[in-house]
Amino acid sequence: MTVRTRFAxxxxxxxxxxxxxxALFCWLFARRHGGRFIxxxxxxxxxxxxEAALAPILxxxxxxxxxxxxxxxxxxxxxxxxxxxxxDLYQAAVDKLLASGHAYRDYARPEELQAxxxxxxxxxxxxxxxxxxxxxxxxxxxxxxxxxxxxVVRLKMPRQGKLVIGDLVRGDVxxxxxxxxxxxxxxxxxxxxYHLASVVDDHAMRISHVIRAEEHLSNTPxxxxxxxxxxxxxxxxxxxxxxxxxxxxxxxxxxxxxxxxKNRDFAQLLEHGQRIARAIGLAVQRDTFNPVIVDFxxxxxxxxEAIINYLALLGWSLDDRxxxxxxxxxxxxxSLDRVNKAPASFDPQKLTAFQERHMLGVPLDQQVEMxxxxxxxxxxxxxxxxxxxxxxxxxxxxxxxxxxxxxxDVLDYADFFTADDKLEYDTQAFDKxxxxxxxxxxxxxxxxxxxxxxxxxDAESLDRLMRQFVEAEQIKLxxxxxxxxxxxxxxxxxxxxxxxxxxxGKESCLARIDRALAMVDHRTD
RNA sequence: GGCCCCGUCGUCUAACCAGGUUAGGACACAGGCCUUUCAAGCCUGCAACACGGGUUCAAAUCCCGUCGGGGUCACCA
Numbered sequence: 001m002t003v004r005t006r007f008a009x010x011x012x013x014x015x016x017x018x019x020x021x022x023a024l025f026c027w028l029f030a031r032r033h034g035g036r037f038i039x040x041x042x043x044x045x046x047x048x049x050x051e052a053a054l055a056p057i058l059x060x061x062x063x064x065x066x067x068x069x070x071x072x073x074x075x076x077x078x079x080x081x082x083x084x085x086x087x088d089l090y091q092a093a094v095d096k097l098l099a100s101g102h103a104y105r106d107y108a109r110p111e112e113l114q115a116x117x118x119x120x121x122x123x124x125x126x127x128x129x130x131x132x133x134x135x136x137x138x139x140x141x142x143x144x145x146x147x148x149x150x151x152v153v154r155l156k157m158p159r160q161g162k163l164v165i166g167d168l169v170r171g172d173v174x175x176x177x178x179x180x181x182x183x184x185x186x187x188x189x190x191x192x193x194y195h196l197a198s199v200v201d202d203h204a205m206r207i208s209h210v211i212r213a214e215e216h217l218s219n220t221p222x223x224x225x226x227x228x229x230x231x232x233x234x235x236x237x238x239x240x241x242x243x244x245x246x247x248x249x250x251x252x253x254x255x256x257x258x259x260x261x262k263n264r265d266f267a268q269l270l271e272h273g274q275r276i277a278r279a280i281g282l283a284v285q286r287d288t289f290n291p292v293i294v295d296f297x298x299x300x301x302x303x304x305e306a307i308i309n310y311l312a313l314l315g316w317s318l319d320d321r322x323x324x325x326x327x328x329x330x331x332x333x334x335s336l337d338r339v340n341k342a343p344a345s346f347d348p349q350k351l352t353a354f355q356e357r358h359m360l361g362v363p364l365d366q367q368v369e370m371x372x373x374x375x376x377x378x379x380x381x382x383x384x385x386x387x388x389x390x391x392x393x394x395x396x397x398x399x400x401x402x403x404x405x406x407x408x409d410v411l412d413y414a415d416f417f418t419a420d421d422k423l424e425y426d427t428q429a430f431d432k433x434x435x436x437x438x439x440x441x442x443x444x445x446x447x448x449x450x451x452x453x454x455x456x457x458d459a460e461s462l463d464r465l466m467r468q469f470v471e472a473e474q475i476k477l478x479x480x481x482x483x484x485x486x487x488x489x490x491x492x493x494x495x496x497x498x499x500x501x502x503x504x505g506k507e508s509c510l511a512r513i514d515r516a517l518a519m520v521d522h523r524t525d
Numbered sequence: 526g527g528c529c530c531c532g533u534c535g536u537c538u539a540a541c542c543a544g545g546u547u548a549g550g551a552c553a554c555a556g557g558c559c560u561u562u563c564a565a566g567c568c569u570g571c572a573a574c575a576c577g578g579g580u581u582c583a584a585a586u587c588c589c590g591u592c593g594g595g596g597u598c599a600c601c602a
Contacts, residue, residue: 012602045602124526154600174529175529179598183599184599193602194601197602213596214595215597217596218598239530244595249594251595265536310537320550321551340537341532344537347536350536350537354552401565402564402565402566492562494564
């Protein structure tokens with residue numbers, strides 16, 4: 001049997017991190033077994049703007065490398081892949097269910113049904129629809145319609161016996177038919193509901209394994225009933241645990257951002273992203289830009305394979321030690337029987353750790369390519385920046401090394417691109433390193449003269465130069481190096497100082513030191 | 526509330542199915558080393574079988590119960 005899995009998002013305008021995890025597992029399972037991964041759009045409930053609301057989802061999946069064999073933009077033999085375009089199939093299924101007596105037209109008015117529900121609740125009994133307005137015969141239907149009633153179509157569910165779902169993740173799960181309701185499968189206006197559509201499509205698209213989030217587990221009986229009533233063979237089911245909130249077991253939701261922001265790590269993750277986004281002129285409204293949405297990571301400059309790695313381990317593991325996986329490694333080793341049953345909470349710190357680790361493996365030149373767009377969008381370099389600029393970027397990226405955790409972090413080194421007379425100084429650092437110490441300015445001025453005389457301006461020579469200076473002046477390295485750093489980069493922190501000096505070049509270094517010295521004098525006088 | 530699912534360090538997890546481990550790893554955290562600040566790296570440390578009964582020579586592991594958490598109960602998907 002060919003493995004065919006599907007991910008069926010509805011066009012909501014964004015790709016949720018939990019949704020992606022589900023998609024990832026479906027995709028991995030299909031790829032692992034040489035099967036097909038199908039993308040189907042559940043837009044039974046949407047009216048307009050499906051394309052606009054779908055684009056971010058498609059782009060997110062593409063960015064992550066989760067490619068689909070059939071679906072929007074990919075074609076396929078079992079299309080169309082939009083549920084809104086498959087109404088005739090659903091109608092045929094409804095007709096068949098009606099004809100075989102597995103479904104009936106129900107003429108109850110909503111308030112009548114509601115009354116029954118409330119009565120049952122009051123009596124502390126489980127609600128079981130009386131089927132009073134069930135139109136079983138043509139006569140019944142005519143009679144109800146004469147009263148001005150409209151019909152929905154309901155499943156005529158079994159009211160006794162049990163069923164067992166042989167779930168690939170959770171094992172056998174038993175349900176009582178008596179607890180099930182006569183679910184609506186077609187509205188009065190003729191449109192069909194999700195469960196019917198889903199079952200019909202899964203069958204029509206030859207889905208072999210229905211892999212989805214746990215919240216669908218209790219929906220499965222009605223879907224099995226539909227499938228069996230239609231004479232379909234059943235797919236295998238696998239219900240994945242959901243992705244939970246940071247530090248909790250509650251399902252992660254886009255709507256509870258305020259709550260997540262109380263989590264320090266989550267807040268930091270967002271803040272870091274916002275800092276980058278602002279620098280490159282992106283809108284950072286929480287609604288559309290936050291760590292629950294996959295877009296966030298793409299914009300800030302995370303690596304798709306890091307996100308994939310992290311997400312895969314959220315609910316799945318290979319063994320007791322392997323943690324670093326490239327997508328192809330995951331494909332080679334993924335299996336449903338090693339999927340965990342318990343929900344896994346989203347941990348921003350661990351995600352970050354995976355990102356750092358994957359970033360470490362990216363070759364320098366590739367990192368430069370990744371980083372350039374950020375410098376361009378921040379207007380630090382021209383869009384058509386030529387060789388010399390790229391060369392400088394390359395030097396910076398090399399010097400910064402693992403300090404660049406995400407591509408956007410390159411903006412921490414914006415000072416290398418600003419004009420010497422526009423450099424902004426961290427006032428705290430400036431005070432500490434240049435004002436508080438009465439010797440600092442004097443030493444800096446002295447060192448400046450040495451710099452001015454220097455022939456070689458590479459990191460190694462500069463290193464030597466400073467050490468000679470320290471020896472000659474009978475001072476400690478710390479007494480001069482920090483002052484120079486602040487004077488030249490404006491900051492107290494950064495990568496190796498000699499790299500910084502070399503990258504800036506003699507002229508810039510001298511100009512910046514002069515400016516810093518002038519600032520010291522100015523304020524001291 | 527009914528039904529269903531789940532319960533190992535703060536977090537992700539391994540060991541559970543085929544009982545015997547000082548309950549392992551990773552992230553985080555704490556301390557130390559390195560050092561030119563910040564990172565990184567290295568070393569060390571902290572830290573868990575939800576609880577109670579059984580079965581057994583032996584239980585994180587098998588059985589029962591309790592408690593706790595979650596999901597779901599729509600003419601949403």
